[in-house]
Amino acid sequence: MTQPNQQPAWAALKEHRAATASETLSSLLTADSSRPKRYTASAAGIHLDFSRHLINDQTMSMFEQLLEQQDMKGWQAKMFGGEAINTSEGRAVLHVALRGSYKGTDTGIPAEVAETQQKFFAFAQAVRNGTIKSHSGEAFTDVINLGIGGSDLGPRLICHALADKVASPRVHFVANLDPTEMHNVLMGLNPATTLFILSSKSYSTMETQANAEAAVAWLTTHFKNSDIAAIKAAHFCAVSNNIKAISSWGIALERCFTLPEWVGGRFSLWSAVGLSIAIAIGEAKFREMLQGAHEMDEHFLNAPLNKNLPALLAILGVWYTNFHGAQTHGVISYSERLRYLPDYLQQLEMESNGKCVDKEGKPVTYATSPALFGGLGTTTQHSFFQMLHQGTQLVPLDIISVSAQDNIVAHEGDSRAADLLLFAQAQSDALAYGVDALPVSLREQWQAKPSYSHFPASRPNSRIHLDALTPHTLGALIAMYEHKTFLQGVIWHINSFDQWGVELGKVMFGSMK
Numbered sequence: 432m433t434q435p436n437q438q439p440a441w442a443a444l445k446e447h448r449a450a451t452a453s454e455t456l457s458s459l460l461t462a463d464s465s466r467p468k469r470y471t472a473s474a475a476g477i478h479l480d481f482s483r484h485l486i487n488d489q490t491m492s493m494f495e496q497l498l499e500q501q502d503m504k505g506w507q508a509k510m511f512g513g514e515a516i517n518t519s520e521g522r523a524v525l526h527v528a529l530r531g532s533y534k535g536t537d538t539g540i541p542a543e544v545a546e547t548q549q550k551f552f553a554f555a556q557a558v559r560n561g562t563i564k565s566h567s568g569e570a571f572t573d574v575i576n577l578g579i580g581g582s583d584l585g586p587r588l589i590c591h592a593l594a595d596k597v598a599s600p601r602v603h604f605v606a607n608l609d610p611t612e613m614h615n616v617l618m619g620l621n622p623a624t625t626l627f628i629l630s631s632k633s634y635s636t637m638e639t640q641a642n643a644e645a646a647v648a649w650l651t652t653h654f655k656n657s658d659i660a661a662i663k664a665a666h667f668c669a670v671s672n673n674i675k676a677i678s679s680w681g682i683a684l685e686r687c688f689t690l691p692e693w694v695g696g697r698f699s700l701w702s703a704v705g706l707s708i709a710i711a712i713g714e715a716k717f718r719e720m721l722q723g724a725h726e727m728d729e730h731f732l733n734a735p736l737n738k739n740l741p742a743l744l745a746i747l748g749v750w751y752t753n754f755h756g757a758q759t760h761g762v763i764s765y766s767e768r769l770r771y772l773p774d775y776l777q778q779l780e781m782e783s784n785g786k787c788v789d790k791e792g793k794p795v796t797y798a799t800s801p802a803l804f805g806g807l808g809t810t811t812q813h814s815f816f817q818m819l820h821q822g823t824q825l826v827p828l829d830i831i832s833v834s835a836q837d838n839i840v841a842h843e844g845d846s847r848a849a850d851l852l853l854f855a856q857a858q859s860d861a862l863a864y865g866v867d868a869l870p871v872s873l874r875e876q877w878q879a880k881p882s883y884s885h886f887p888a889s890r891p892n893s894r895i896h897l898d899a900l901t902p903h904t905l906g907a908l909i910a911m912y913e914h915k916t917f918l919q920g921v922i923w924h925i926n927s928f929d930q931w932g933v934e935l936g937k938v939m940f941g942s943m944k
């Protein structure tokens with residue numbers, strides 16, 4: 432049980448960093464042209480090229496030692512086996528059990544998962560095929576998920592990403608307390624055919640409760656009657672760990688879907704919190720998503736470090752945060768369908784690892800989670816890429832792309848999808864190698880320009896490429912980031928599974944009301 436900077440491997444990495452300070456990504460490539468081939472790893476339809484990083488084989492083996500010293504294997508066994516590794520709340524962390532990856536011996540856990548899945552899949556199917564009717568006896572055309580944080584961001588990301596696969600009804604999301612968000616979503620919807628999912632693990636989140644009351648008011652105004660109980664019963668369902676509170680609010684038990692205590696909010700999209708996803712894409716595709724995540728779980732447990740996607744992303748993040756002083760991490764998706772990925776990852780990584788005390792409650796003496804930000808390529812190229820290329824801070828990036836032929840609107844004669852992919856590669860090379868990556872004639876022209884047009888380059892980035900954006904690869908992609916987050920928490924020796932930092936503001940609000 433040690434903070435990482437007490438480990439021999441940490442000291443070795445520190446020395447190694449100083450000894451390699453003059454290396455650049457261009458000099459590393461010149462010294463070893465096999466990097467682009469060797470520094471790659473693939474799993475579950477996701478390919479990682481990590482050749483554009485300020486590392487070499489020695490860096491990798493030092494990190495291998497650090498992982499051993501921080502007992503990566505032991506912590507993996509604890510999490511997958513169901514030990515209560517969220518010590519401040521005394522809870523196991525078993526989201527992996529929701530996708531068939533539980534390694535413990537309690538047969539009640541897979542049985543509970545199967546039972547809940549069966550229940551919410553059946554309900555989702557009945558909403559999809561119109562068997563479940565509204566108060567006025569109609570099929571539902573629209574479903575609104577009312578939830579915030581982990582009860583919003585995952586389902587919102589997935590429903591947007593897989594939108595082309597969506598059959599009727601349409602799925603919408605309302606998270607914020609600002610009534611404008613709900614107003615904008617409700618505009619143009621028919622209350623008579625709109626179903627609400629009240630999604631809140633704790634059922635103590637005031638934003639979701641307030642929005643649920645606003646939804647009731649919208650419905651009862653439409654139905655011009657006071658039979659609120661019947662309207663609620665017909666137009667609401669719920670996902671929560673607090674079924675008692677939900678049913679006393681007026682939702683019948685058969686429409687309440689549970690979420691075990693051992694699923695953390697930001698890891699919960701695989702559970703009944705994914706009801707909106709199941710309504711949007713159906714059970715078969717939901718199961719494909721679970722399978723993709725399961726494959727990533729097995730990969731994380733079994734692949735060696737130099738081929739292990741989550742572990743590589745974790746050590747690269749630690750390398751820049753703790754040895755290069757990086758304070759941020761950027762995620763740029765060259766796919767509109769991944770629009771909500773940075774939002775999702777902000778909660779996943781920053782709420783998990785934005786901690787300043789270790790597992791024993793002692794202050795940490797090293798940096799933990801960087802600030803994560805991101806956006807879409809190519810639009811961000813025309814906004815913040817200036818700073819990425821020529822700014823004074825090191826900002827490590829994940830540059831994510833999807834094969835052009837997978838683009839839903841790609842067709843012959845329209846080169847936009849292919850050009851989008853090319854831009855991902857061009858930016859990755861330009862950031863890493865600067866003008867060195869240009870053909871000779873162009874390079875010479877560029878080098879003749881004044882200093883304001885010079886590129887420092889050596890800006891590290893991971894290229895993450897998906898053969899196709901399917902429920903399977905999306906499940907694997909999210910699981911990859913979950914395990915990256917978990918492993919960074921292991922290295923930093925912090926509890927990645929609580930979030931006490933969000934509580935004070937809530938209490939402060941309560942004391943002012």
Ligand SMILES: O=P(O)(O)OC[C@H]1O[C@H](O)[C@H](O)[C@@H](O)[C@@H]1O
Pocket residue numbers: 579580581582630631632633634635636639696697782930933
């Ligand atoms: O699902 P709920 O219990 O409503 O919680 C919603 C969210 O709010 C909390 O304040 C936490 O910061 C999040 O981790 C959580 O996902």
